[in-house]
Amino acid sequence: MPDRNPLPAPPLLKPSLPPRPAVEMQRRGELRVEKFLDAATEVFNEKGYQSARLSDIVKRAGGSLATLYRAFGDKEGLVHALMEKSIHDFGQSLEELLRSPLPPQQALEQAACRMVEEILTPARIACHRIVISEGLNQPALRDWFHAHGVxxxxxxxxxxxxxxxxxxxxxxxxxxxxxxxxxxxxxxGLILRSINGRIDASNIPQAQRDACAAVQLFLNGALPRS
Structure with a gap:
C-alpha cells in the first residue's frame, strides 16, 4: 500500500555543526584515497587515534604525505572521511528498509542483519573506537559523528x-x-563488544542470529499474552 502521507526525509546534516574540512577529491585520485582509508582503518584499529601517525598510514598505503594532506587536510579530516564512508554504507541498509515490501518482522530482520554486517566491519569498529576513546578530548568530533551517523x-x-x-x-x-x-x-551491545575486541567480522553469523532474536523480542515483548 503506498504511503498516502509521505514523511519528509530526515536531514543528513545539522546546520549548527560545521561540515568536515573541505578536501580535494578528484576522480583520478579515488583509488589512492581508498588505499589511504584502508590503511588508516588498520592503523587506527592497531594503535588507536592518538598513537596513529600519518607517516604509518602513508607507509602502508603508498603515495606521499603531500598527497594525503591534499586529500584529507589532516588526521582529523582523514577520520571524518572514514566516518562519512561508514555512515553512508550503514544508511543504505536503512534506506532499503524504507523501500521493503515485506511484513515488518521480515523487513526488520533483514535490516538488522545488514546493520550487523556494517557494524562489524573494520572501518566501523575503528570509527566507534575513536568516537568513544576521544569523545572527552574531542567533543566536536564525537558530536559530529552522533549528528551525522546516529x-x-x-x-x-x-x-x-x-x-x-x-x-x-x-x-x-x-x-x-x-x-x-x-x-x-x-x-x-554489538558496538561495545566490537570496540573492546571481543567480536569482529568473523562473528557475523552468530551476531545476525542474535539480532533476529532481538527483533522478535522488540516486536513481541516479554509479557504473556492473554
Missing amino acids: EPMEALLSRYFTRQTRAGTLYIDDCDRAANDFYMLIIG
Whole structure:
C-alpha cells in the first residue's frame, strides 16, 4: 500500500555543526584515497587515534604525505572521511528498509542483519573506537559523528515505524522512542563488544542470529499474552 502521507526525509546534516574540512577529491585520485582509508582503518584499529601517525598510514598505503594532506587536510579530516564512508554504507541498509515490501518482522530482520554486517566491519569498529576513546578530548568530533551517523539513522527508523503504524501493521505510540530503543537493542551491545575486541567480522553469523532474536523480542515483548 503506498504511503498516502509521505514523511519528509530526515536531514543528513545539522546546520549548527560545521561540515568536515573541505578536501580535494578528484576522480583520478579515488583509488589512492581508498588505499589511504584502508590503511588508516588498520592503523587506527592497531594503535588507536592518538598513537596513529600519518607517516604509518602513508607507509602502508603508498603515495606521499603531500598527497594525503591534499586529500584529507589532516588526521582529523582523514577520520571524518572514514566516518562519512561508514555512515553512508550503514544508511543504505536503512534506506532499503524504507523501500521493503515485506511484513515488518521480515523487513526488520533483514535490516538488522545488514546493520550487523556494517557494524562489524573494520572501518566501523575503528570509527566507534575513536568516537568513544576521544569523545572527552574531542567533543566536536564525537558530536559530529552522533549528528551525522546516529540521529539520521534513528530518524529513518522512526519514519519506518510511523509508516507501518499508519498502515496498521504495527502499533507504536512513540516512534522516535521506539527507533532509539530498536537501534540500541540491535547494535548497542554489538558496538561495545566490537570496540573492546571481543567480536569482529568473523562473528557475523552468530551476531545476525542474535539480532533476529532481538527483533522478535522488540516486536513481541516479554509479557504473556492473554
